[in-house]
Amino acid sequence: MSKQNKSSVKVFSPATVANVACGFDVVGLALDGPGDEMELQISDAPGVRIIRVEGATLPLEAAQNVAGVALQAMLQEYAQPDLGVEVTIHKHIQPGSGIGSSAASAAGAVVGLNKLLGDHFPAESLVRFAMEGERLACGTPHADNVAPAIMGGFTLVRSYQPLDVIRLHTPEDLWVTVIHPQIEVKTSDARGILKQQVLLRDAIRQWGNVGALVAGLYQENYPLISRALEDVIVEPIRSILIPAFHELKLKCREAGALGGGISGSGPSVFMLSKGETNARAVADTMQQIYAPLGVDYKIYVSRISTSGVHEIQD
Ligand code: HSE
Numbered sequence: 001m002s003k004q005n006k007s008s009v010k011v012f013s014p015a016t017v018a019n020v021a022c023g024f025d026v027v028g029l030a031l032d033g034p035g036d037e038m039e040l041q042i043s044d045a046p047g048v049r050i051i052r053v054e055g056a057t058l059p060l061e062a063a064q065n066v067a068g069v070a071l072q073a074m075l076q077e078y079a080q081p082d083l084g085v086e087v088t089i090h091k092h093i094q095p096g097s098g099i100g101s102s103a104a105s106a107a108g109a110v111v112g113l114n115k116l117l118g119d120h121f122p123a124e125s126l127v128r129f130a131m132e133g134e135r136l137a138c139g140t141p142h143a144d145n146v147a148p149a150i151m152g153g154f155t156l157v158r159s160y161q162p163l164d165v166i167r168l169h170t171p172e173d174l175w176v177t178v179i180h181p182q183i184e185v186k187t188s189d190a191r192g193i194l195k196q197q198v199l200l201r202d203a204i205r206q207w208g209n210v211g212a213l214v215a216g217l218y219q220e221n222y223p224l225i226s227r228a229l230e231d232v233i234v235e236p237i238r239s240i241l242i243p244a245f246h247e248l249k250l251k252c253r254e255a256g257a258l259g260g261g262i263s264g265s266g267p268s269v270f271m272l273s274k275g276e277t278n279a280r281a282v283a284d285t286m287q288q289i290y291a292p293l294g295v296d297y298k299i300y301v302s303r304i305s306t307s308g309v310h311e312i313q314d
Contacts, residue, residue: 008041009115013108013309015093015300016100017176017270018144021229021261022209026157028100028144030305031176034092036104037312038067040112043084048072055091056101066102066133067109074110074129078117085113096184098268099300103145106133111150111309126150127165138187138265145264152308154217170304171220175279177257179248179286180268182296185241190265193237202232222258222274229259229272242267244289255285276301 014035020027036055043049048062048071062068067087075083087109093101110126121129130146147155147165154168198206209228216224239245242262252271253259256278260271269286273279283299290297 006116008039009112010037010039010312010314011108011112011115011309012037012312013104013111014100014149014305015097015178016103016145016148016264017178017268018100018103018142018148018264019231019234019262020154020213020270021231021235021259022206022213023144023156024206024231024234025142025144027154027210027213028148029154029170029176030148030152030308031099031178031300031302032305033302034099034300036092036101036108037090038105038108038112039088040109040116041086042116043086045084046082047084048075049084049086051086051088053089053091055089056095058089058091058095058105064136065105066137067105069136070106070130070133071109071113073132074113074121074126077125077129078120085116087112094180094182096186097180098185098262098264098266099178099180100145100149100264102133102137102187103130103149106130107146107149107309109133115311123151124163124165128163131163138191140191148308150308152306153304156214168214169218169220170306171217171222171225173220173275174222174225174304175273175276176300176302176304177252177260177271177273177279177282177286178263178268178300178302179283179290180298180300181243181290182298183243183267185266187265190238190241194234195237198233205230205232225272226258229261231261235261238262238266242269243293243295245269247289248286251285251289252282255281257282 213228
């Protein structure tokens with residue numbers, strides 16, 4: 001069977017860090033791990049069927065499942081009414097973790113089906129389909145998790161209407177440390193507490209930082225990246241939801257991190273570092289802060305995935 005018409009595929013879909021401090025709803029990055037695994041199979045019965053979800057309790061009804069609605073949007077545009085797809089999802093990213101659990105399911109699903117369709121759709125269309133999963137998950141079709149999951153590396157959403165997503169350069173030696181406190185923060189709740197207006201003085205500071213972050217990535221200028229990792233709009237409101245957030249930020253910088261902030265809508269907190277040694281020292285610091293708190297947590301140290309969702313073998 002040729003690559004174009006094979007009938008099943010298995011993919012790995014990575015966790016992602018959205019916002020990356022200053023870029024609320026527009027900047028995101030993909031991790032090497034953790035990530036979900038998904039199997040997709042073309043079937044004779046038209047439409048989308050979620051066969052099984054392992055590792056989390058999620059709806060099997062396609063219209064209530066983020067992978068299901070993303071695939072439905074894709075099939076609608078593919079316009080071959082007889083086409084059917086069956087999906088099995090192995091969740092390794094806990095829902096409500098702040099590292100793009102819903103995005104991983106939606107992104108993995110659309111990239112997987114696209115492989116079965118001979119790469120029919122360009123990446124930006126896949127982002128648009130996967131955004132339907134985010135609409136179902138939190139009420140807003142934001143793209144700052146699904147875009148890096150699909151395209152890999154860092155991505156920037158220049159515009160939502162029309163959708164305009166740019167893949168950015170990833171510096172070679174940039175590492176990510178993430179702590180995931182085992183408490184659930186629903187993205188819809190974390191969005192609901194945000195103010196709808198910002199002060200011009202805060203907006204000026206924020207877009208200065210976003211521009212500097214992008215420049216820092218391209219110049220591989222780590223001190224500039226460090227200065228740009230500041231969020232004066234969203235973090236002051238959301239940080240109250242995260243135990244020991246300010247101590248984490250302060251001590252992780254002292255331990256060698258370039259900086260960081262809330263991962264997506266939380267409760268995970270991410271730090272960027274130059275080099276693995278610093279990233280692991282940051283992980284140790286996170287552990288020292290969280291161990292006495294009585295809150296369970298997981299810590300990940302990862303490079304930035306430049307491939308995003310990719311095919312894996314059984
Ligand atoms: N940009 C989104 C938010 C990401 O912060 O609400 C959610 O993971």
